[in-house]
Amino acid sequence: EAGVAQSPRYKIIEKRQSVAFWCNPISGHATLYWYQQILGQGPKLLIQFQNNGVVDDSQLPKDRFSAERLKGVDSTLKIQPAKLEDSAVYLCASSLEYQGLNEQFFGPGTRLTVL
Amino acid sequence: EDQVTQSPEALRLQEGESSSLNCSYTVSGLRGLFWYRQDPGKGPEFLFTLYSAGEEKEKERLKATLTKKESFLHITAPKPEDSATYLCAVLGDYKLSFGAGTTVTVRA
Numbered sequence: 075e076a077g078v079a080q081s082p083r084y085k086i087i088e089k090r091q092s093v094a095f096w097c098n099p100i101s102g103h104a105t106l107y108w109y110q111q112i113l114g115q116g117p118k119l120l121i122q123f124q125n126n127g128v129v130d131d132s133q134l135p136k137d138r139f140s141a142e143r144l145k146g147v148d149s150t151l152k153i154q155p156a157k158l159e160d161s162a163v164y165l166c167a168s169s170l171e172y173q174g175l176n177e178q179f180f181g182p183g184t185r186l187t188v189l
Numbered sequence: 190e191d192q193v194t195q196s197p198e199a200l201r202l203q204e205g206e207s208s209s210l211n212c213s214y215t216v217s218g219l220r221g222l223f224w225y226r227q228d229p230g231k232g233p234e235f236l237f238t239l240y241s242a243g244e245e246k247e248k249e250r251l252k253a254t255l256t257k258k259e260s261f262l263h264i265t266a267p268k269p270e271d272s273a274t275y276l277c278a279v280l281g282d283y284k285l286s287f288g289a290g291t292t293v294t295v296r297a
Contacts, residue, residue, distance in 0.1 A: 078232070114289065115289050116193070116276055116278070116287030116288050116289050116290055117233065117276075117285075117287050118287070119284050119285065119286075122283075122284060129283070130283070130284055165232050165233075167232070173283045174220065174221070174280045174282075174283045174284060174285060175220065175221055175238075175280070177223070177235040177238065178233075178235070178285070179235070180232025180233045180234070181232050182230070182231055182232050183230075183231075183232050
């Protein structure tokens with residue numbers, strides 16, 4: 075079974091530039107998550123989708139971050155404009171259902187460095 | 190807001206030297222406690238889910254236990270391949286809140 079795919083794996087940009095990350099979840103998984111993991115910390119949920127609807131985006135900095143999940147499958151996360159403090163690993167995860175009781179399967183992450 | 194605190198931050202073990210990792214939590218209505226393993230440069234990998242106090246689960250050299258305020262991950266006779274960061278997460282309503290993790294290094 076193919077796992078969660080993410081691209082790119084690494085990205086280096088200057089502050090105030092824009093960047094986008096892509097995620098393809100496990101086939102059949104209705105729920106998709108984007109997490110931010112700063113070095114030395116645990117993952118922090120940014121946004122959760124159930125199919126193509128948003129379940130929770132309470133911790134998404136909406137002035138600069140946006141995310142979409144068209145057709146309930148692939149998802150993109152965008153940062154515009156980036157700040158130094160956005161340097162982190164961005165993890166995508168998927169699960170069978172949205173209530174959280176099922177395990178989440180994580181992708182390898184995208185490491186973002188903002189200079 | 191749900192809070193998860195893991196200790197110690199780092200643990201260095203000799204191969205075969207058993208030890209325990211602690212995860213203390215504050216959550217309004219615990220629906221589940223999860224343990225994940227994260228290797229450098231990779232996403233977290235699921236290990237266990239515990240649902241109620243008194244529950245225990247085992248997998249190879251790992252054993253997780255749960256009380257009303259904390260969970261322990263016991264590593265018995267660890268091997269170098271058990272070196273990783275172990276993350277604890279609690280499920281309140283429907284989202285996971287993660288701790289910062291414990292980085293375990295096992296020397297041969």
